[in-house]
Each structure stands twice: as C-alpha cells, then as structure tokens.
Amino acid sequence: MKSNTYKEYIAPVVVLVCICLVVTAALALVYGVTDPIIKKNSKATADKTRTELLKDADSFTEYKGKLVVEQPGAVYVKDVYVANNKAGFVATCVTKSFGGALTMMVGVDKEGKVTGVKVTNHADTPGLGTKDFEAGYLSQYKGIGELKATNVKDDGQIKFITGASVSGSAVHYGVYAALHQYKDMGGVK
C-alpha cells in the first residue's frame, strides 16, 4: 500500500518538479549568456536603423524631455534620438497591432516631415498583415507632415492593403505619435 501511494502520487509530482527545475535552470543559464549579446545586437541594429531613416544626421543624442503617450501602455513614444546637427530626430514608437505590441522607428526632419518608417519588432503572423511592414508600403509616409486620423482607413492619404488594415493602422498610429512628438517638442532644437 505504501509503495502504491508513492507510485500513484509522489513519484509523478517529484518527476514533474525535477523536469521543471532542470528546464528552468537550463533556461536561466542560456538567458544569462545570451542576454548581453542580444542587447548589444539590438543596440547596434537600432543605431544603424536611425542613420538609415535620417540620412542627413551625423550622430544622435537621446532626448531627455517629455515623450508622447497616445494610449497609456499601448501606443506611445518609447525614445527619441535627436541628430546633433539638428537635421531632425528619430522616434521609436510602440503601438498595438494584431499580434500585440509593435515597435517601429520613424525619422522626422527639421521641417516636421517624415523621412522614413521602419518596423523593428512585431508579433504578427507572417503573411498578408506583414505586407504593411515592407519598405514599399512604408515609403508612402515619406514627406508627410500631418496625419488627419489615427486610423489608416479614415485618413485617406495612405493606400492601405485590404484585409490587412489592423497592422496598417498600427503603423499609422505610430507615425501619428511621432509627428505629435515633433509638435510637442516645438520642432528640432
């Protein structure tokens, strides 16, 4: 009877707990090793993207002032890097898309016009929706100084892709937030 209790109840729990502990330890170990490298990689990529989006800029300094929050916790400007030669700034915006948070970078020149948009991180399923993240689609925002609405359908300036308007609107809202940031900063100073 005693061995039965052990086999029936204790052994499964012990084995499951052990497997969980081993897997957790392995994960912690791998995370500890890879996390600094991942952070370094993403910083290098972010710096490269900033230069791509604002070609006239020489180098960047982080903006320490107030950042725009459109919807708390969902749509906001995460950071702003201002070009040292005052050619403009590049804002990193977080918006909500189909698969959750979407991170994108928007370059804005000193006249307040968009110089480029790039989606840097998202969790949408690849396919139709992610067409809105391709360079061809995003280049439509170049030169735009003001968006009329936060939703891509209501704005009318962008030719959006039918059936992929959730991702399209996420991108649109991000650009909207970046331009709002330009207004709040009162230009590039």
Add this chain to the structure above:
Amino acid sequence: MGKQSRLRILLNGLIKENPVLVLVLGTCPTLAVTTSVENGVGMGVSAMAVLVCSNIVISLLRNVIPDKVRIPCYIVVIAGFVTIVQLLLQAYVPALYASLGLFIPLIVVNCIILGRAEMFANKNTIFDSALDGIGMGLGFTFALFLMGSMRELLGNGTWLGIHVFDKFIPGMGIFNLAPGGFFSYAVIMAAVTYFAAKKGAK
C-alpha cells in the same frame, strides 16, 4: 530493428503518414503561414529542428516520466527547447532570427511535436525517435511547401518571390486570406488521399 524498418520510419512521414495531409496535425500553423513558399519552408525547417531535439529528449526520458504526468512533462521539455533555440538564434545568428523569429513561438503550439512525443518517442529508442523526427519534419516541410506554392502562385502570381504571371494577370487575393488556405488545404489533401488510395488498390 532492421535497416528496412528504419528506412520505413524515415519515409513514413513523407506521404503515408504525412503529419499535415494524412494525420491532420499542425493545421493551425499550416493555414497561418503558408501565404508564401518562403514562409512555409521557414516554418517547416524550424519545426523540424525542434521536433528532432524534443523526440530525442522525450525518448531518453521515456522510462523516467510517469504515465500520469506525461503531457505536462512533454510540454515543459518542448517549451524549454523552443525558448533556448530562440535565445541562441537571437544572440548568435541574428540574420536567421530576423527571418525565422516569428515562427519560433508558434512551434510551441505545434501539435505535431506533442503528437509525435505521445505516439512515437515515448515508446521507441532514441535513434528511431530521431529518425521519426526527421521524417515527420520533412513531411511537414513538404506539405507547407505544396500549400505555400499553390497559395503564392494563385494569390500573388509569384513563386518564391519570382514573378510568374503577376505582371499579366493580378493574383486572386482570397488565396492570401484564411478561406484560400482552407481551399488549398482541401484540394491538396484530396489529391494525396486519391493517389494513396490508388496506390493501395494496386
């Protein structure tokens, strides 16, 4: 186990027991990612890598894991594996991660992996389980390749990004959406069943 049956384990997954087209496993990722050939093959190859590793580990632990808690154990092992693979790719092969990164979290919920752990790896030796993983992985990739080809060709008029007829005839957008996924799935599944039945009758 003889050489003959080992080969059979490897080839079983391709057509006769194809995970997607015959066993109807992993339908969700199949329908979701097959809008293009590249996406399909990317998902297939990443799932195959995880499938082989998880089959090996589960086969290794098959005498340790009690029957009652086997499913939670499999899930912990698979999810752990997927996360480790994701972190390693992100740190050391960022270029590959950029193109495959989106598929990796989807692999955790891929029931082919859980299905093969339950149906095969917990009853067979490590080597056979690894072979089963490779075979099933190839079968999954093959099915996604077929679906992706059909949908990309009809939906976009391109194949693997190469322009086929999209310059003359616009693609049928519905093939990029969920209904097109179901259409293609049904047609390909029917064709495979037809050929399998014909071969069986001979």
